[in-house]
Amino acid sequence: MTDFSRDDVEIIHREAGFRGFYQLDVLTLRHRLFAGGWGPALRRELFVRPDAVCVLPYDPWQDAVVLIEQVRVGALEKSTNPWMLELVAGLFDDGEEAEQVAHREAQEEAGLTLLSLTPITRYFPSPGGSNEQVYLYCATVDSRGAGGLHGLAVEGEDIRVSVWSRVDALTAMAEGRLDNAATIIALQWLELHGQALRDNAGPQP
Structure with missing residues (x-):
């Protein structure tokens, strides 16, 4: 160091x-x-660019994660499918705290209410040329009824929400179908800490 x-x-x-x-x-x-x-x-x-908040919504009662899918311009020339499966995410607005961003974006992008937030890490996704930091969280959610189309029309968002078993999400990651940094880091963290989240979840709301 x-x-x-x-x-x-x-x-x-x-x-x-x-x-x-x-x-x-x-x-x-x-x-x-x-x-x-x-x-x-x-x-x-x-x-x-402003810092970002990324959230992995996890249902410890169903052992499932909620992922969103939307087109990403950065993947246009290097992927056969620029519609990426990823985490709920958004940029800070003026005066916002990271947890406020997490709750706001969960509602806007996935129609989800976050029951609790656990910080995973904070990191620079591309420090060779960008000053952005990402605040990464895992959030406890009730995934029953989650899904459908979401996003703010005024921002041109067209977001599809889906629920995946934790095992299926990890398989998709291993097969390269989940190929963005925040999602990979969060799922790897969940594999290490998910059992504790399930053990401490208590009764389902």
């Missing part, structure tokens, strides 16, 4: 490259080297 800190990176210049729903900044920077001294000036593009 390095002893360096953010003070060991010097931003020489920063300029706006693009401003839209997201933004791109162009940075010229240099940083200290492991061998000592400072490295050369580097030009780097930084994709600047």
Whole structure:
């Protein structure tokens, strides 16, 4: 583990490259080297976007997970099917806490009420070029009646919701049908901690 800190990176210049729903900044920077001294000036593009919250809705009474499916532009050129199976997720609005985002997005994207939230981790999905952090949770839900089409029409969302047994979801992950980072991390966490969630769930609401 390095002893360096953010003070060991010097931003020489920063300029706006693009401003839209997201933004791109162009940075010229240099940083200290492991061998000592400072490295050369580097030009780097930084994709600047709000942090995100991702939630794996899990029903410990049915041993099932709720997944959503929607088209993803990032998968258009590298996948035969850009409609991805994934977690409930959304970006922070101004002034929101992570748990507020989780509850809001669960309602908007899946029509779900979250009964409890367990933090899994917080991570950078692509720190080589983006400053986004993901707050990842597992949420206890009652999956009975879950499904159908959801999403906010004003945001152009067209989301299909489905309930999967935990075993079937893990099989789909192993076969590569679930191929986005948040879903993979959350399902791996559930495999390690799911039994404790089932043991402590209590009577079904």
